[in-house]
Every structure is written in structure tokens, then in C-alpha cells.
Amino acid sequence: MSGEGERLAELAKRRGYFFGASGAYGGAAGFYTFGPQGAALKSNVEDAWRDRFTVREGNFEIEAPTIMPEPVFEASGHLDGFDDMLVECPDCGESHRADHLIEDNTSIEDAESLPVADVEDLLGDHGIRCPNCGGDLAEEAVTQFNLMFETTIGPGSSTPGYLRPETAQGIFVEFPRIKEYARNSLPFGVTQIGRAYRNEISPRKSIVRTREFTQAELEQFVDPERDDPDLDRVADVEVTLYPVTEQEADGGAYVETTIGAAVEEGIVGDAWIGYFLGIAQEWYEGVGVDTDRFRFRQHLPGERAHYAADCWDAESEVDGDWIEVAGFAYRGDYDLSKHAEYGDDDFTVFREFEEPRTVERAVVEPDMSVLGPEYGSEAADVAAALEELADRNPAAFDGDEVQVTVGGETRTVDSDVANFRIEERTVNGEHITPHVIEPSFGVDRTVYTLLAHAYREDEVGDETRTYLSLSPTVAPTDVGVFPLVSNVPELVDRAEGVVDDLRRAGFSVTYDDSGSIGRRYRRQDEVGTPFCVTVDRDGLEGDGPDTVTVRERDSARQVRLPIESLSTELEAVMDGDTSFDGLVAAYDAVTADTDA
Incomplete structure (x- = not known):
């Protein structure tokens, strides 16, 4: 980890976004605790995803167990085919993802899609050595390692089970009952937000590749002969695509286009995939992803699962690397057919003839x-x-x-x-048997992307300032409230009253009376709080209604608002009904330097 990643990791730990878990006992690679700021940001991301992909799409949401019996994963194919390529150093015994070593040390971007024999050859051809001790890996065998965590259900070991490696199987297994709630009428979608577990060979890049993480998944069940999405809703959404043809071409480039054009021209081969790419593009923009560092990359033939007719990844750029943050796959009838074969229930829907x-x-x-x-x-x-x-x-x-x-x-x-x-x-x-289209989002990776894309440094009052330009939609705290000075009871009482009023109005609020007002602003800037409200003598001693100053994080500009209008005006700005410029035009701007 270097540059942007190091700065982000340091800020995340210091300000309570995330840090390695179980540090008192030496920690365990691949497990992270989200601190107060991180837990709030993560929860807001989940709420924003739920609003867009469950509520606004009219879908069902379920919560299935995180442990399921072995036959579920025998049917799904995870017992036999959910593997990563492992190579062990002969000198220090450290295990590594062989494909990651190749990607880190060569210009090859998608070694995961290569056969094991080719990966073994590349380790030798490029003289790749163990990153832990420098041992030679050229002659070492690459083996397949199953990523699932195994456990037992009940006493003894007679009933094996596994921690789920994805949330999707819980939806597929419960399809026979869920279809009844949908009145056996296609299309319908089922979402789930929850924890998943993968025993990664070499966790890395902070919360990007971990052994426990949160997924937000949607399984859209459709009749392939009758059901089409309302593509007009996203036809004009602009996207950056990196299709297979460009990836395989010499000097291949991104395709800047719209969803409607991409589907019409066959760049995106399925209208449902195109529809969800458009919805996702708008959602990522709304929660604050930098669209100049965001793309949709089509899976190469070697990457795509055998049952997937097409698959695209949403990828964000962080510290010079592209990180997969979501996947969009047309899975056909594979999943329901497999569970119908192994299970004892009906995984079909009755289609009535005209x-x-x-x-x-x-x-x-x-x-x-x-x-x-x-x-x-x-x-x-x-x-x-x-x-x-x-x-x-x-x-x-x-x-x-x-x-x-x-x-x-x-x-x-x-x-x-x-x-x-x-x-x-x-x-x-x-x-x-319905077909399935699956948009699958990595919540932790989205959090990481938002923090990386929001990280800023500038100069305020001849001082370097670090701040997170987080969207108000997901920022952990909406408003910071301060008395200008902490030794004046009148200011403290009024500030505490403002906190109570804003919380009753539904805002997430923090109160801070420690240190200079400039230090307090810096603390809130660094955790991404969009607005700070300061109670001062000038606002309480005039002839008119009591007022406070409201400071906007990114510009550090301030405006004076009546306390009685504070919650209404802040809500209008956060909802996008007005802007901070609108507040400045409607009220009195504050020019005094209180950032010091």
C-alpha cells in the first residue's frame, strides 16, 4: 500500500473509520472493525442502496442465515469450483495468491482468468519471488484452494455446514416460498444485504480484500421470452465501458457512450444488464463516487463463469489500481435448475398461455x-x-x-x-424456470472508494487542511454544533438546545466544545461532516430572532441563519432542493475569520 492508500489508512484509523480487528491479540489478517465513523458511513451506504435497489424498484428484501448446510453448496457448485490459485514459498512457508503475484509483477491484468498451468509458467518466466522473504517460486506448484469456511451444525460433526461465500444462495434456496409472495408472477426481484465469508489466501489493500465483508445483492427473476426492462428510464445515462473487444485489441480504449446506444449497438448484449448498469451508474454518482475514476469492464471469456451469458464489473480507481466494486451477471436458469435438481421443492413458475x-x-x-x-x-x-x-x-x-x-x-x-x-x-x-440477472455490490469496497475519492487537501488560513468531501447522502454525521467559546453558559445552553432540535428533526449531530473553533472545524472536516453550526454572542444579542453561523465544509464559507429556520434550510440543502449558494444569496454571509 502506498501514496493515497497509506494516507487513507492512517486517517481511517485515527478518525474511527476502520482498523484491523482484535489488535490486543495481535490481530488476524483479513478482518476489520468499523469504528463509529465507518459504521455510520457503511450504514448510510446500505440505506442508500436499499432505497434505490429495493424500495424504488419495488423489490422484496429478505435476510437469510449466514450458515447453510453442505447440500446447498453442493448444488450451487461452490464445493467443487469456488477456488483460488495458491502457491506456497518453499523457504518461509508463506502462502500467496499466484495470480495476484503475476498481476503485481507484470503487465498482465487478469491472471485470474488463466489456466493453472499458464500461471505456473508465468511465475518462472518472470522470475517472481516470494514478497515475504524473497524465495524463488519458479518451480513451485500452483494448487486450487477452496475459499469457504467450514463448520458443523449442532453437536459433533455429523451435519457439516459452511459460512456463505455470497448472499445469493439464500435467495435462490428460498425461491419456492418467495415466489408465493410475488403471486407467482414474473418479473420480480429479491434483495439482501448481509455478511459473507471467504477464506482469502492473501488478504490485502485494507478493506478491499478481506475474509469477512458485506454484500448487497439483487436477484432479478424474469421470463426470458416475455420480460424486458424499461430501458427508456436509463437510455440517456452516460457510461464509460471497457468491453472485451477493446481489452483484447492493441491500444484498446474505453467506449464513452450511453446505455441506450450500448444496448442498441450490442456492446452490452442484454437489455437487463444494460438497465442495471444505468441504475448503478446513477447510484454511484449519487453517493459520491468520482465518475472520472469509474468504469464498467466486461469479463474476459476466461473470467466468466460457465453459466453466465454475460458479466460486467463496476470498477473504481484507487491509488493507480482498478478495484472491482460490483458485478452484473446474466446467470440464466443455472441456479434455480441446480437447486431443483438437488432440493425437494418446486423452483418453477407457471406461465399462462394467451x-x-x-x-x-x-x-x-x-x-x-x-x-x-x-x-x-x-x-x-x-x-x-x-x-x-x-x-x-x-x-x-x-x-x-x-x-x-x-x-x-x-x-x-x-x-x-x-x-x-x-x-x-x-x-x-x-x-x-425463471432466468436470473444479478447485480452484486461490495459494500466495504464502496466505502473504501468513497473515502479515497473524497480525500482532499487544501490551504485554509495559511494552514494545510485535510478533509473528506463526502456526499451528504452518506456522510457519517450531518452537522457539527459548537458554542464559539465553552466558558459562557448562555452559549453552551443555546448550542445544546440546537443539538436537541436538529436531532428531533432527524439529523445526525455531534457536539464539540473542546479547543479552538478552528481545531473543531478541522476535526469535522477530516471526518467529512458537511456542515458546522456555531452559536456566538452576535447571534443572540441582536434585536431580531436568534441566529447561528452555518459553515459549509468544502468551501469553508459561512452564512448566518435564524435558528428557527435552521433545520428546514439544512434539510433543503441536503435533499438537493437548494444549494449553499442559495443560502448565501438569501441570508447574510459571514466574512469574519473564525477558522483560525
């Missing part, structure tokens, strides 16, 4: 008076196998005998005993 249809259906009605004596306890399984075969391959019943497999053994049944026939019937619809 008009009833007459269809042919293969039917078997096995003669159990024959199957029972012949197969005993297996008779019901044989009958079920015959029914499944009729649906899948009616031609199998054309001969005098038909064969099915039960319990690994082949069973032969006379065709007349199976009683196979083709019937015509009228149907009003069919059961389909």
Missing part, C-alpha cells in the same frame, strides 16, 4: 399387480422411472419391452404392463 392449447402427452399407468410381486419394495421406484422415461423418451416404449435403471440396476418391464399411451389434452400454460 389461449389454451391442445398438446400430446405421453402417459404410463404401470400395472402394480404385476410390478409388486416381481420387484417388491422397488416396485414404486420402477413405476416412477417408467413415468420419467415416458416424458423424456416416448420412443423407448415402441418395442415389446422397456428398460429402466433403478438403484444402479437395469429393470425390464413388458410394454403392456407399463400401459404406455399418447393422450391429447388441453392445457392453459406451462411451468418454466
Whole structure:
């Protein structure tokens, strides 16, 4: 970590944003505690995400367990395919992400998408050594390491479980019940904000890559033949795209375009993906991400999961590196189909036809008076196998005998005993497995991005000032309130009254009477508080209503407002209904230098 990252880490620890957890016991890599400022900022980010992706989209929100039994992850594929590439130093025994070593020491940006054999070759070709002790890694084997934390459910070890590596599986597993709340009508979306766990080989970059983190995910369930998004809502949203074609081209460049044009021209291949890219672009701008340091990068073929038709990452630039902060994937029907295969429930939705249809259906009605004596306890399984075969391959019943497999053994049944026939019937619809579009956001990484993009240094009163230009939408504290001096009871009492009034109006407020007024301003600037209110003698001794000064963080300008109008005016500025310039135009600007 260097430059911007070091400054940010130091400020975060000193001002209570985040710091390594369990420091009294030496700490544990990959685990962080969010301090008072960080917890508040993180909570505000989550609330802003919930408002945009749950409330305003009309979606459901659930909260599923963070520990689930092993069969869930067997069905999802996490037991076999949720791995990272590990290389161990032969000298010091330290384990490293092999692909990260290549990315850090070469010009290769996406080593994660390469086969293991290629990664092994690159370690040797580039003479990559252990960053811990300098040991030679050229001849070391690269192995796959499963990232899930394993545990047991209940006493003993008879029921294995895992801490979830993503929040998505909780939504997929509960789909059979959630669809009832949606009245079995597509499309609908389900969101979840919660903790996820990955046993990272080499946690790094502060809260960017950790072993416990918060995700905010949306699973949008759609009928792929009938459901389209309202793309007009985001058609004019401007985005910076980095598609595969540009990544693979010599001298490839970003594509500056709009969502509507990107979908129409096929740069973004699916309208649902385009829709959520547009929503995300607007949301990131609203919470304060610097859009000049923000892009959407399409996954290269080697990065994309086998079930994903398309996938894009939202990435932010911090300290010269691009950090993935969200992913947008078209997952098809993979997830629900897998859970239908392994689970014991219905993961389909009934699609009604516009008009009833007459269809042919293969039917078997096995003669159990024959199957029972012949197969005993297996008779019901044989009958079920015959029914499944009729649906899948009616031609199998054309001969005098038909064969099915039960319990690994082949069973032969006379065709007349199976009683196979083709019937015509009228149907009003069919059961389909919905497709899934998944926007998945890393909350911790978004917090890190906001802090990095908000970090500023300037000069105020011949003094270097550090401040965080955080959006009022997410800033941990809305207002700081001070008496100009702390030894005048009248000022202290009035300031405490202002604190009470603002808190009752719904503002997050901090009170500070320690040190010079300039020092107090600096403390609030450094934690990103948008406004500071100061109670002074001038505001209480005039003939008119009592007033206070309001100082705006970024410009350090001040304006004098009536106390009775304070909460209304601050709310208007924070909601975007007016600006601080509007306050300056409507009220008296303060020119006295109280920043010292």
C-alpha cells in the first residue's frame, strides 16, 4: 500500500473509520472493525442502496442465515469450483495468491482468468519471488484452494455446514416460498444485504480484500421470452465501458457512450444488464463516487463463469489500481435448475398461455399387480422411472419391452404392463424456470472508494487542511454544533438546545466544545461532516430572532441563519432542493475569520 492508500489508512484509523480487528491479540489478517465513523458511513451506504435497489424498484428484501448446510453448496457448485490459485514459498512457508503475484509483477491484468498451468509458467518466466522473504517460486506448484469456511451444525460433526461465500444462495434456496409472495408472477426481484465469508489466501489493500465483508445483492427473476426492462428510464445515462473487444485489441480504449446506444449497438448484449448498469451508474454518482475514476469492464471469456451469458464489473480507481466494486451477471436458469435438481421443492413458475392449447402427452399407468410381486419394495421406484422415461423418451416404449435403471440396476418391464399411451389434452400454460440477472455490490469496497475519492487537501488560513468531501447522502454525521467559546453558559445552553432540535428533526449531530473553533472545524472536516453550526454572542444579542453561523465544509464559507429556520434550510440543502449558494444569496454571509 502506498501514496493515497497509506494516507487513507492512517486517517481511517485515527478518525474511527476502520482498523484491523482484535489488535490486543495481535490481530488476524483479513478482518476489520468499523469504528463509529465507518459504521455510520457503511450504514448510510446500505440505506442508500436499499432505497434505490429495493424500495424504488419495488423489490422484496429478505435476510437469510449466514450458515447453510453442505447440500446447498453442493448444488450451487461452490464445493467443487469456488477456488483460488495458491502457491506456497518453499523457504518461509508463506502462502500467496499466484495470480495476484503475476498481476503485481507484470503487465498482465487478469491472471485470474488463466489456466493453472499458464500461471505456473508465468511465475518462472518472470522470475517472481516470494514478497515475504524473497524465495524463488519458479518451480513451485500452483494448487486450487477452496475459499469457504467450514463448520458443523449442532453437536459433533455429523451435519457439516459452511459460512456463505455470497448472499445469493439464500435467495435462490428460498425461491419456492418467495415466489408465493410475488403471486407467482414474473418479473420480480429479491434483495439482501448481509455478511459473507471467504477464506482469502492473501488478504490485502485494507478493506478491499478481506475474509469477512458485506454484500448487497439483487436477484432479478424474469421470463426470458416475455420480460424486458424499461430501458427508456436509463437510455440517456452516460457510461464509460471497457468491453472485451477493446481489452483484447492493441491500444484498446474505453467506449464513452450511453446505455441506450450500448444496448442498441450490442456492446452490452442484454437489455437487463444494460438497465442495471444505468441504475448503478446513477447510484454511484449519487453517493459520491468520482465518475472520472469509474468504469464498467466486461469479463474476459476466461473470467466468466460457465453459466453466465454475460458479466460486467463496476470498477473504481484507487491509488493507480482498478478495484472491482460490483458485478452484473446474466446467470440464466443455472441456479434455480441446480437447486431443483438437488432440493425437494418446486423452483418453477407457471406461465399462462394467451389461449389454451391442445398438446400430446405421453402417459404410463404401470400395472402394480404385476410390478409388486416381481420387484417388491422397488416396485414404486420402477413405476416412477417408467413415468420419467415416458416424458423424456416416448420412443423407448415402441418395442415389446422397456428398460429402466433403478438403484444402479437395469429393470425390464413388458410394454403392456407399463400401459404406455399418447393422450391429447388441453392445457392453459406451462411451468418454466425463471432466468436470473444479478447485480452484486461490495459494500466495504464502496466505502473504501468513497473515502479515497473524497480525500482532499487544501490551504485554509495559511494552514494545510485535510478533509473528506463526502456526499451528504452518506456522510457519517450531518452537522457539527459548537458554542464559539465553552466558558459562557448562555452559549453552551443555546448550542445544546440546537443539538436537541436538529436531532428531533432527524439529523445526525455531534457536539464539540473542546479547543479552538478552528481545531473543531478541522476535526469535522477530516471526518467529512458537511456542515458546522456555531452559536456566538452576535447571534443572540441582536434585536431580531436568534441566529447561528452555518459553515459549509468544502468551501469553508459561512452564512448566518435564524435558528428557527435552521433545520428546514439544512434539510433543503441536503435533499438537493437548494444549494449553499442559495443560502448565501438569501441570508447574510459571514466574512469574519473564525477558522483560525
